[in-house]
Amino acid sequence: MIILVGGEKGGSGKSCLAQNIAVYLRTEKGANVLMVDCDPQRTTSDWIQERKANPRLAEINCVQLYGKIRNELLNLRQYYDYVVIDCGGQDNLALRSSMAVADHILIPLRPKRRDLKTVPHMEDILSTCKMVNPKMNAAFVVTQCPSLPSLAGRILEAKEVCRSFGIPVLNAVTFSRNMYDDSEESGQSVIESEPEGKASHEIRTLFEELLAGKVEDSHEFTQPQKVEAVS
Amino acid sequence: MSLLSLKKSKPSAKSTLHSVDSFIDDAISYAAGKGFHQQETTLKTLADTHRHQNNTIEKTCLKAVKCTASEKHHKGMRHATFTLTPECITQLALLSQDSGVAKSAIIREWISTEFAKRLHTDGFNKKK
Numbered sequence: 001m002i003i004l005v006g007g008e009k010g011g012s013g014k015s016c017l018a019q020n021i022a023v024y025l026r027t028e029k030g031a032n033v034l035m036v037d038c039d040p041q042r043t044t045s046d047w048i049q050e051r052k053a054n055p056r057l058a059e060i061n062c063v064q065l066y067g068k069i070r071n072e073l074l075n076l077r078q079y080y081d082y083v084v085i086d087c088g089g090q091d092n093l094a095l096r097s098s099m100a101v102a103d104h105i106l107i108p109l110r111p112k113r114r115d116l117k118t119v120p121h122m123e124d125i126l127s128t129c130k131m132v133n134p135k136m137n138a139a140f141v142v143t144q145c146p147s148l149p150s151l152a153g154r155i156l157e158a159k160e161v162c163r164s165f166g167i168p169v170l171n172a173v174t175f176s177r178n179m180y181d182d183s184e185e186s187g188q189s190v191i192e193s194e195p196e197g198k199a200s201h202e203i204r205t206l207f208e209e210l211l212a213g214k215v216e217d218s219h220e221f222t223q224p225q226k227v228e229a230v231s
Numbered sequence: 232m233s234l235l236s237l238k239k240s241k242p243s244a245k246s247t248l249h250s251v252d253s254f255i256d257d258a259i260s261y262a263a264g265k266g267f268h269q270q271e272t273t274l275k276t277l278a279d280t281h282r283h284q285n286n287t288i289e290k291t292c293l294k295a296v297k298c299t300a301s302e303k304h305h306k307g308m309r310h311a312t313f314t315l316t317p318e319c320i321t322q323l324a325l326l327s328q329d330s331g332v333a334k335s336a337i338i339r340e341w342i343s344t345e346f347a348k349r350l351h352t353d354g355f356n357k358k359k
Binding site: 068070074090091092093095096097100101111113116117119120123124127128129131132133134135154157158160161164165166 | 233234261262351
């Protein structure tokens, strides 16, 4: 199964999500996981190096692939239970190649105006991609949410904006927590640093929700859902 | 300020797609700051501006641009020869005539569709 964590917006937490999902699958599902780092910044590759230096951590392999990587991904898929792709924050050949073969696509966005402005272009790409990859399951996830109750409305608004483009949005969100940053620093994931912590729970919930997403063999996304107005 | 002003306000343009490769290659034109359709529009707008000044030169330029675009379009392709029955040849010609799409383009589109279908059903490798 190919899981792509990608999108056009930089800094939305793609690498962080991809890494945590990979560890979740490796440690809690006992799966054979390969990470594919398509980001020239090498965030995930460097993180894997950190992990390898710590023998207590479950081993996860990583390869760097750039450009038109569709055939490479199809080939790798045969040898692993899950191929988790971390694709850098821009619309490029690697992102589109991955989208064309991915089973699940997770697009993180912060509840910020600049992030949400990338949604129309993502809708364009996803709509076109549906024609070549009709079985893909794509969803937005709102990340790095502020935990202040007074700002909860912004999270709901961000979800509503995404839904208005007819692309599913996960109910699960991730909050802005130091744990994500701290665990990454030592080559760990939040699941290893604090297995019963809130961040671990967020990762499990959002990934299970993504997998449970109804994959319709359709060449188009369904019409936008009607949602209640946010006061 | 509410984020709701970013909700979808106009209908999406109908997506058109010829193949998986064209979907992937569109990233290059996007990275260059323009889609293929956008590029065409920009060129036409420029041509309109110059039309009043020098109609002849503008027409020549447009032709040149179209030729270059056409050459680019064929750059990644190779000639291939297949054996078809006379019936197939006639049917393909009729399809092309009726749809206004080139015969080779019809074949490419069919291959792309079948390939995508196969990928998501049985896969190629399992069948070996």
